[in-house]
Amino acid sequence: MKNRSWAFLAGGLLVALLLAGVVSNYASSHPDGLDSSLLKGCTVDADDNIVGGSCPAQQAREHELGDSPLADYGVRGIENSFVSTGLSGVLGVLVTFAIGVGGFWLLRRRGTTSTTGDGPATRDATADAATTTDATGDPVTASDAGRRTGAAG
Amino acid sequence: METLAMHISNGIIDGPVAAVFAALALAALTGCVLRGRRDLDDRLAPMAGLVAAFIFAVQMLNFPIFTAGVSGHLLGGALAAMLVGPWVGALCVAVVLVVQALIFGDGGVAMLGLNITNMALLGTAAAYLLIAVLLRVLPRTRAGLAVTAFVAALVSVVVASQGFVVEYWLGGTTDLGGNLAGLAGTMAGVHLLIGIGEGLITATTVLTVAKVRPDLVYALRALPTPASPAVPVSGGVR
Numbered sequence A: 001m002k003n004r005s006w007a008f009l010a011g012g013l014l015v016a017l018l019l020a021g022v023v024s025n026y027a028s029s030h031p032d033g034l035d036s037s038l039l040k041g042c043t044v045d046a047d048d049n050i051v052g053g054s055c056p057a058q059q060a061r062e063h064e065l066g067d068s069p070l071a072d073y074g075v076r077g078i079e080n081s082f083v084s085t086g087l088s089g090v091l092g093v094l095v096t097f098a099i100g101v102g103g104f105w106l107l108r109r110r111g112t113t114s115t116t117g118d119g120p121a122t123r124d125a126t127a128d129a130a131t132t133t134d135a136t137g138d139p140v141t142a143s144d145a146g147r148r149t150g151a152a153g
Numbered sequence B: 001m002e003t004l005a006m007h008i009s010n011g012i013i014d015g016p017v018a019a020v021f022a023a024l025a026l027a028a029l030t031g032c033v034l035r036g037r038r039d040l041d042d043r044l045a046p047m048a049g050l051v052a053a054f055i056f057a058v059q060m061l062n063f064p065i066f067t068a069g070v071s072g073h074l075l076g077g078a079l080a081a082m083l084v085g086p087w088v089g090a091l092c093v094a095v096v097l098v099v100q101a102l103i104f105g106d107g108g109v110a111m112l113g114l115n116i117t118n119m120a121l122l123g124t125a126a127a128y129l130l131i132a133v134l135l136r137v138l139p140r141t142r143a144g145l146a147v148t149a150f151v152a153a154l155v156s157v158v159v160a161s162q163g164f165v166v167e168y169w170l171g172g173t174t175d176l177g178g179n180l181a182g183l184a185g186t187m188a189g190v191h192l193l194i195g196i197g198e199g200l201i202t203a204t205t206v207l208t209v210a211k212v213r214p215d216l217v218y219a220l221r222a223l224p225t226p227a228s229p230a231v232p233v234s235g236g237v238r
Helices: A003-021 A033-038 A081-107 A125-129 A142-152 B015-039 B044-059 B077-084 B086-103 B112-137 B142-171 B180-212 B218-222
Strands: A042-044 A050-053
Touching: A003 A081, A003 B044, A033 B142, A033 B180, A081 B015, A081 B044, A081 B086, B015 B086, B015 B112, B015 B142, B044 B077, B044 B086, B077 B086, B077 B112, B077 B142, B077 B180, B077 B218, B086 B112, B112 B142, B112 B218, B142 B180
Parallel strands: none
Antiparallel strands: A042 A050
16 A cells, blocks of 8 residues: 555544544533434433433333443543543544454455555556556556646646 | 433334344345445555544534534444445444444444444435435536535435334334324434534545545545546546
8 A cells, every 4th residue: 555545544543533532522412313302202301311201212221231341432440531531432443443444454355456556456447547657756546647637726 | 311322222122123123234234245345445445444433433523403402423324435335334334333332332232233224224325325316417526526425414314313213113112102203203303403414524524535535535436427437536626
Protein backbone atom coordinates (compact mmCIF):
# COMPACT_ATOMS: atom_id res chain seq x y z
CA MET A 1 0.00 0.00 0.00
CA LYS A 2 1.21 3.46 -0.81
CA ASN A 3 2.19 6.01 1.80
CA ARG A 4 -0.83 8.09 0.88
CA SER A 5 -3.10 5.25 1.89
CA TRP A 6 -1.35 4.78 5.21
CA ALA A 7 -1.66 8.50 5.86
CA PHE A 8 -5.37 8.41 5.11
CA LEU A 9 -5.91 5.43 7.40
CA ALA A 10 -3.92 7.03 10.21
CA GLY A 11 -5.76 10.32 9.80
CA GLY A 12 -9.16 8.64 9.75
CA LEU A 13 -8.33 6.57 12.80
CA LEU A 14 -7.18 9.66 14.65
CA VAL A 15 -10.47 11.42 13.90
CA ALA A 16 -12.42 8.38 15.13
CA LEU A 17 -10.32 8.22 18.31
CA LEU A 18 -10.92 11.92 19.02
CA LEU A 19 -14.66 11.57 18.42
CA ALA A 20 -15.01 8.50 20.63
CA GLY A 21 -12.43 9.57 23.19
CA VAL A 22 -13.30 13.22 23.71
CA VAL A 23 -16.39 14.40 21.82
CA SER A 24 -18.41 11.43 23.16
CA ASN A 25 -18.52 13.17 26.52
CA TYR A 26 -20.62 15.93 25.02
CA ALA A 27 -23.18 13.56 23.52
CA SER A 28 -26.83 13.89 24.49
CA SER A 29 -27.79 11.54 27.32
CA HIS A 30 -31.46 11.50 26.39
CA PRO A 31 -32.92 8.19 25.18
CA ASP A 32 -32.51 7.68 21.45
CA GLY A 33 -35.29 7.35 18.90
CA LEU A 34 -35.89 3.67 19.59
CA ASP A 35 -35.83 3.95 23.37
CA SER A 36 -38.02 7.03 23.42
CA SER A 37 -40.57 5.32 21.16
CA LEU A 38 -40.63 2.33 23.50
CA LEU A 39 -41.16 4.65 26.47
CA LYS A 40 -44.38 6.02 25.00
CA GLY A 41 -47.16 5.40 27.49
CA CYS A 42 -44.88 5.63 30.47
CA THR A 43 -44.03 8.69 32.48
CA VAL A 44 -40.38 9.22 33.29
CA ASP A 45 -38.54 11.42 35.76
CA ALA A 46 -35.71 13.80 34.99
CA ASP A 47 -33.25 10.90 34.82
CA ASP A 48 -35.47 9.00 32.37
CA ASN A 49 -36.41 6.42 34.99
CA ILE A 50 -39.90 4.99 34.49
CA VAL A 51 -42.16 6.21 37.29
CA GLY A 52 -45.58 5.21 36.00
CA GLY A 53 -47.78 4.14 33.13
CA SER A 54 -47.39 1.22 30.79
CA CYS A 55 -45.04 0.93 27.82
CA PRO A 56 -42.96 -1.63 25.86
CA ALA A 57 -39.72 -0.52 27.53
CA GLN A 58 -40.88 -2.06 30.81
CA GLN A 59 -40.31 -5.50 29.32
CA ALA A 60 -36.58 -4.86 28.91
CA ARG A 61 -34.42 -7.50 30.57
CA GLU A 62 -30.86 -7.59 31.78
CA HIS A 63 -28.12 -7.79 29.18
CA GLU A 64 -26.35 -11.16 29.04
CA LEU A 65 -22.97 -9.47 29.32
CA GLY A 66 -24.06 -6.50 31.41
CA ASP A 67 -21.13 -7.05 33.78
CA SER A 68 -18.57 -6.65 31.01
CA PRO A 69 -15.76 -4.34 32.13
CA LEU A 70 -16.75 -1.95 29.35
CA ALA A 71 -20.52 -2.27 29.73
CA ASP A 72 -22.55 0.89 29.06
CA TYR A 73 -19.60 2.67 27.45
CA GLY A 74 -17.60 3.12 30.62
CA VAL A 75 -14.54 1.45 32.07
CA ARG A 76 -15.43 -0.25 35.33
CA GLY A 77 -13.36 1.02 38.21
CA ILE A 78 -12.74 4.48 36.79
CA GLU A 79 -14.72 7.03 38.77
CA ASN A 80 -14.07 10.06 36.56
CA SER A 81 -16.88 9.78 34.01
CA PHE A 82 -15.05 11.86 31.41
CA VAL A 83 -12.07 9.51 31.48
CA SER A 84 -14.25 6.43 31.78
CA THR A 85 -16.42 7.28 28.75
CA GLY A 86 -13.50 8.51 26.71
CA LEU A 87 -11.32 5.51 27.43
CA SER A 88 -14.14 3.09 26.64
CA GLY A 89 -14.66 4.91 23.35
CA VAL A 90 -10.97 4.74 22.47
CA LEU A 91 -10.86 1.02 23.30
CA GLY A 92 -14.02 0.44 21.27
CA VAL A 93 -12.59 2.21 18.22
CA LEU A 94 -9.34 0.27 18.46
CA VAL A 95 -11.09 -3.08 18.92
CA THR A 96 -13.51 -2.38 16.05
CA PHE A 97 -10.64 -1.22 13.83
CA ALA A 98 -8.56 -4.29 14.66
CA ILE A 99 -11.42 -6.72 14.05
CA GLY A 100 -12.48 -4.86 10.92
CA VAL A 101 -9.08 -4.53 9.30
CA GLY A 102 -8.03 -8.04 10.35
CA GLY A 103 -11.25 -9.67 9.26
CA PHE A 104 -11.56 -7.84 5.95
CA TRP A 105 -7.88 -8.40 5.23
CA LEU A 106 -8.34 -12.15 5.67
CA LEU A 107 -11.46 -12.08 3.49
CA ARG A 108 -9.92 -9.98 0.75
CA ARG A 109 -9.64 -11.19 -2.79
CA ARG A 110 -6.07 -12.15 -3.53
CA GLY A 111 -5.26 -11.61 -7.14
CA THR A 112 -2.56 -10.38 -9.41
CA THR A 113 -0.47 -7.60 -7.94
CA SER A 114 -0.47 -4.36 -9.84
CA THR A 115 2.60 -2.36 -10.74
CA THR A 116 1.58 0.47 -8.44
CA GLY A 117 2.31 -1.63 -5.40
CA ASP A 118 -1.14 -0.71 -4.20
CA GLY A 119 -2.48 -4.23 -4.27
CA PRO A 120 -4.17 -6.27 -6.92
CA ALA A 121 -5.93 -4.75 -9.88
CA THR A 122 -8.90 -2.88 -8.54
CA ARG A 123 -12.42 -2.74 -9.83
CA ASP A 124 -11.91 0.44 -11.80
CA ALA A 125 -9.78 -1.41 -14.26
CA THR A 126 -9.90 1.42 -16.75
CA ALA A 127 -8.27 3.78 -14.30
CA ASP A 128 -5.62 1.30 -13.30
CA ALA A 129 -4.94 0.32 -16.87
CA ALA A 130 -4.00 3.91 -17.47
CA THR A 131 -1.21 3.66 -14.92
CA THR A 132 1.62 5.84 -15.95
CA THR A 133 4.62 7.49 -14.40
CA ASP A 134 4.54 11.13 -13.43
CA ALA A 135 7.37 13.62 -13.47
CA THR A 136 8.61 12.64 -10.04
CA GLY A 137 8.93 9.05 -11.08
CA ASP A 138 6.11 7.86 -8.84
CA PRO A 139 3.63 5.60 -10.51
CA VAL A 140 0.28 7.33 -10.67
CA THR A 141 -3.07 6.14 -11.83
CA ALA A 142 -5.52 8.06 -13.93
CA SER A 143 -7.49 8.89 -10.83
CA ASP A 144 -4.40 10.33 -9.17
CA ALA A 145 -3.75 12.46 -12.18
CA GLY A 146 -7.36 13.54 -12.33
CA ARG A 147 -7.33 14.63 -8.75
CA ARG A 148 -4.09 16.50 -9.09
CA THR A 149 -5.52 18.32 -12.06
CA GLY A 150 -8.62 19.06 -10.03
CA ALA A 151 -6.60 20.28 -7.07
CA ALA A 152 -4.69 22.62 -9.29
CA GLY A 153 -7.83 24.09 -10.80
CA MET B 1 -33.23 2.56 33.41
CA GLU B 2 -30.20 2.37 31.19
CA THR B 3 -30.21 5.39 28.95
CA LEU B 4 -26.94 4.61 27.22
CA ALA B 5 -28.37 1.61 25.40
CA MET B 6 -28.89 2.43 21.76
CA HIS B 7 -30.17 -0.79 20.27
CA ILE B 8 -32.93 -3.33 20.92
CA SER B 9 -32.57 -4.63 24.47
CA ASN B 10 -33.33 -8.12 25.69
CA GLY B 11 -36.97 -8.74 26.46
CA ILE B 12 -38.38 -6.30 23.92
CA ILE B 13 -38.92 -8.94 21.21
CA ASP B 14 -39.72 -12.54 22.16
CA GLY B 15 -37.14 -15.32 21.89
CA PRO B 16 -38.47 -17.31 18.92
CA VAL B 17 -38.80 -14.27 16.67
CA ALA B 18 -35.34 -13.08 17.73
CA ALA B 19 -33.95 -16.52 16.88
CA VAL B 20 -35.56 -16.50 13.45
CA PHE B 21 -34.04 -13.11 12.70
CA ALA B 22 -30.67 -14.30 14.00
CA ALA B 23 -30.79 -17.10 11.42
CA LEU B 24 -31.92 -14.69 8.69
CA ALA B 25 -29.19 -12.21 9.56
CA LEU B 26 -26.54 -14.94 9.60
CA ALA B 27 -27.63 -16.15 6.17
CA ALA B 28 -27.66 -12.62 4.76
CA LEU B 29 -24.27 -11.77 6.23
CA THR B 30 -22.85 -14.96 4.73
CA GLY B 31 -24.14 -13.75 1.39
CA CYS B 32 -22.48 -10.39 2.01
CA VAL B 33 -19.18 -12.13 2.74
CA LEU B 34 -19.37 -14.18 -0.46
CA ARG B 35 -20.37 -11.24 -2.66
CA GLY B 36 -18.31 -8.68 -0.75
CA ARG B 37 -15.08 -10.61 -1.35
CA ARG B 38 -15.27 -9.51 -4.97
CA ASP B 39 -15.01 -5.90 -3.81
CA LEU B 40 -12.46 -6.51 -1.08
CA ASP B 41 -9.01 -5.89 -2.46
CA ASP B 42 -5.85 -4.67 -0.75
CA ARG B 43 -7.16 -1.12 -0.91
CA LEU B 44 -10.73 -1.67 0.27
CA ALA B 45 -9.97 -4.04 3.18
CA PRO B 46 -8.22 -1.52 5.46
CA MET B 47 -10.68 1.19 4.37
CA ALA B 48 -13.55 -1.06 5.47
CA GLY B 49 -11.92 -1.52 8.87
CA LEU B 50 -11.62 2.23 9.19
CA VAL B 51 -15.27 2.70 8.21
CA ALA B 52 -16.34 0.26 10.94
CA ALA B 53 -14.20 2.05 13.55
CA PHE B 54 -15.53 5.44 12.42
CA ILE B 55 -19.14 4.25 12.64
CA PHE B 56 -18.48 2.91 16.15
CA ALA B 57 -17.11 6.29 17.17
CA VAL B 58 -19.91 8.36 15.67
CA GLN B 59 -22.62 6.06 17.05
CA MET B 60 -21.46 7.19 20.51
CA LEU B 61 -22.28 10.79 19.64
CA ASN B 62 -25.97 11.07 20.44
CA PHE B 63 -27.22 14.40 19.16
CA PRO B 64 -30.36 16.16 20.37
CA ILE B 65 -33.24 16.34 17.93
CA PHE B 66 -35.94 18.96 17.90
CA THR B 67 -38.25 16.88 20.06
CA ALA B 68 -37.38 17.63 23.67
CA GLY B 69 -35.83 14.78 25.63
CA VAL B 70 -35.01 12.61 22.64
CA SER B 71 -31.64 12.04 21.02
CA GLY B 72 -30.47 10.35 17.86
CA HIS B 73 -27.26 8.83 16.67
CA LEU B 74 -25.74 7.66 13.44
CA LEU B 75 -26.68 4.19 12.23
CA GLY B 76 -24.06 4.25 9.51
CA GLY B 77 -25.57 2.08 6.79
CA ALA B 78 -25.63 4.83 4.17
CA LEU B 79 -22.12 6.00 5.04
CA ALA B 80 -20.78 2.47 4.74
CA ALA B 81 -22.62 1.85 1.47
CA MET B 82 -21.20 5.05 0.02
CA LEU B 83 -17.61 4.41 1.06
CA VAL B 84 -17.18 0.64 0.74
CA GLY B 85 -20.27 -0.58 -1.10
CA PRO B 86 -23.41 -2.37 0.05
CA TRP B 87 -21.97 -5.83 0.72
CA VAL B 88 -18.86 -4.87 2.65
CA GLY B 89 -20.80 -1.94 4.11
CA ALA B 90 -23.38 -4.22 5.69
CA LEU B 91 -20.52 -6.25 7.18
CA CYS B 92 -18.98 -3.05 8.60
CA VAL B 93 -22.17 -2.11 10.43
CA ALA B 94 -22.59 -5.72 11.61
CA VAL B 95 -19.06 -5.70 13.06
CA VAL B 96 -19.94 -2.55 15.01
CA LEU B 97 -23.16 -4.08 16.35
CA VAL B 98 -21.40 -7.28 17.39
CA VAL B 99 -18.68 -5.35 19.22
CA GLN B 100 -21.32 -3.22 20.95
CA ALA B 101 -23.36 -6.25 22.03
CA LEU B 102 -20.45 -8.42 23.17
CA ILE B 103 -18.18 -5.82 24.79
CA PHE B 104 -20.30 -2.77 25.60
CA GLY B 105 -23.51 -4.44 26.74
CA ASP B 106 -25.46 -2.45 24.15
CA GLY B 107 -28.20 -4.34 22.34
CA GLY B 108 -29.03 -7.79 23.70
CA VAL B 109 -26.90 -10.65 22.42
CA ALA B 110 -30.14 -12.56 21.83
CA MET B 111 -31.42 -9.50 19.91
CA LEU B 112 -28.35 -9.23 17.69
CA GLY B 113 -30.10 -10.71 14.66
CA LEU B 114 -32.86 -8.11 14.94
CA ASN B 115 -30.45 -5.21 15.30
CA ILE B 116 -28.30 -6.46 12.43
CA THR B 117 -31.35 -6.92 10.22
CA ASN B 118 -32.54 -3.36 10.80
CA MET B 119 -29.34 -1.36 10.78
CA ALA B 120 -26.78 -3.44 8.88
CA LEU B 121 -29.02 -5.10 6.30
CA LEU B 122 -32.15 -2.98 5.77
CA GLY B 123 -30.43 0.34 6.33
CA THR B 124 -27.52 -0.39 4.04
CA ALA B 125 -29.69 -1.97 1.33
CA ALA B 126 -32.15 0.93 1.26
CA ALA B 127 -29.29 3.39 1.17
CA TYR B 128 -27.48 1.70 -1.67
CA LEU B 129 -30.59 1.37 -3.82
CA LEU B 130 -31.08 5.12 -3.51
CA ILE B 131 -27.39 5.83 -4.07
CA ALA B 132 -27.40 3.78 -7.25
CA VAL B 133 -30.39 5.72 -8.61
CA LEU B 134 -29.45 9.20 -7.41
CA LEU B 135 -25.83 9.11 -8.58
CA ARG B 136 -27.06 8.31 -12.08
CA VAL B 137 -29.77 10.96 -12.06
CA LEU B 138 -28.09 13.85 -10.26
CA PRO B 139 -25.30 15.94 -11.76
CA ARG B 140 -21.78 14.75 -11.00
CA THR B 141 -20.95 17.65 -8.77
CA ARG B 142 -20.11 17.95 -5.11
CA ALA B 143 -23.69 19.12 -4.58
CA GLY B 144 -25.02 16.03 -6.35
CA LEU B 145 -22.86 13.79 -4.20
CA ALA B 146 -23.97 15.60 -1.04
CA VAL B 147 -27.66 15.32 -1.93
CA THR B 148 -27.22 11.63 -2.72
CA ALA B 149 -25.56 10.96 0.64
CA PHE B 150 -28.09 13.05 2.56
CA VAL B 151 -31.21 11.52 1.01
CA ALA B 152 -29.88 7.94 1.14
CA ALA B 153 -28.94 8.36 4.79
CA LEU B 154 -32.25 9.94 5.79
CA VAL B 155 -34.37 7.31 4.07
CA SER B 156 -32.22 4.43 5.34
CA VAL B 157 -32.81 5.47 8.96
CA VAL B 158 -36.58 5.57 8.49
CA VAL B 159 -36.51 2.19 6.72
CA ALA B 160 -34.45 0.69 9.56
CA SER B 161 -36.93 2.07 12.11
CA GLN B 162 -39.80 0.41 10.27
CA GLY B 163 -37.85 -2.85 10.29
CA PHE B 164 -38.15 -2.71 14.06
CA VAL B 165 -41.89 -2.10 13.78
CA VAL B 166 -42.29 -5.26 11.67
CA GLU B 167 -40.24 -7.20 14.22
CA TYR B 168 -42.38 -5.80 17.01
CA TRP B 169 -45.51 -6.79 15.12
CA LEU B 170 -44.16 -10.34 14.90
CA GLY B 171 -42.78 -10.72 18.40
CA GLY B 172 -43.30 -7.64 20.54
CA THR B 173 -43.59 -8.46 24.23
CA THR B 174 -46.14 -5.77 25.09
CA ASP B 175 -49.70 -5.84 23.83
CA LEU B 176 -50.10 -2.52 22.09
CA GLY B 177 -53.86 -2.97 22.02
CA GLY B 178 -53.86 -3.12 18.25
CA ASN B 179 -52.09 0.20 18.04
CA LEU B 180 -49.13 -0.95 15.97
CA ALA B 181 -49.74 1.99 13.66
CA GLY B 182 -49.12 4.27 16.60
CA LEU B 183 -45.71 2.71 17.18
CA ALA B 184 -44.96 2.86 13.44
CA GLY B 185 -45.89 6.54 13.34
CA THR B 186 -43.86 7.41 16.43
CA MET B 187 -40.84 5.53 15.14
CA ALA B 188 -41.12 7.06 11.66
CA GLY B 189 -41.57 10.58 12.98
CA VAL B 190 -38.66 10.53 15.40
CA HIS B 191 -36.40 8.76 12.91
CA LEU B 192 -37.24 11.27 10.22
CA LEU B 193 -35.68 13.88 12.51
CA ILE B 194 -32.75 11.60 13.37
CA GLY B 195 -32.40 10.97 9.64
CA ILE B 196 -31.66 14.66 9.10
CA GLY B 197 -28.71 14.33 11.47
CA GLU B 198 -27.68 11.07 9.82
CA GLY B 199 -27.89 12.79 6.44
CA LEU B 200 -25.76 15.74 7.52
CA ILE B 201 -23.08 13.50 9.07
CA THR B 202 -23.06 11.15 6.08
CA ALA B 203 -22.90 13.94 3.50
CA THR B 204 -20.14 15.78 5.38
CA THR B 205 -18.04 12.63 5.78
CA VAL B 206 -18.49 11.48 2.18
CA LEU B 207 -17.66 14.94 0.81
CA THR B 208 -14.54 15.05 2.96
CA VAL B 209 -13.33 11.66 1.76
CA ALA B 210 -14.26 12.54 -1.83
CA LYS B 211 -12.13 15.65 -1.58
CA VAL B 212 -9.09 13.96 -0.05
CA ARG B 213 -9.21 10.54 -1.69
CA PRO B 214 -12.00 10.29 -4.29
CA ASP B 215 -10.61 6.92 -5.34
CA LEU B 216 -11.64 5.57 -1.92
CA VAL B 217 -15.34 6.35 -2.41
CA TYR B 218 -16.84 3.08 -3.61
CA ALA B 219 -19.99 4.64 -5.01
CA LEU B 220 -17.97 6.95 -7.27
CA ARG B 221 -15.94 4.05 -8.64
CA ALA B 222 -18.76 1.55 -8.97
CA LEU B 223 -21.29 3.85 -10.58
CA PRO B 224 -19.62 5.72 -13.41
CA THR B 225 -21.67 8.26 -15.30
CA PRO B 226 -23.24 6.83 -18.44
CA ALA B 227 -21.89 9.75 -20.45
CA SER B 228 -18.23 9.21 -19.61
CA PRO B 229 -17.87 5.81 -17.99
CA ALA B 230 -14.10 5.69 -18.13
CA VAL B 231 -13.37 9.05 -16.56
CA PRO B 232 -12.88 8.98 -12.79
CA VAL B 233 -15.05 11.50 -11.05
CA SER B 234 -12.19 13.04 -9.13
CA GLY B 235 -11.39 15.93 -11.38
CA GLY B 236 -14.97 16.80 -12.13
CA VAL B 237 -16.41 16.94 -8.64
CA ARG B 238 -16.52 20.64 -8.15
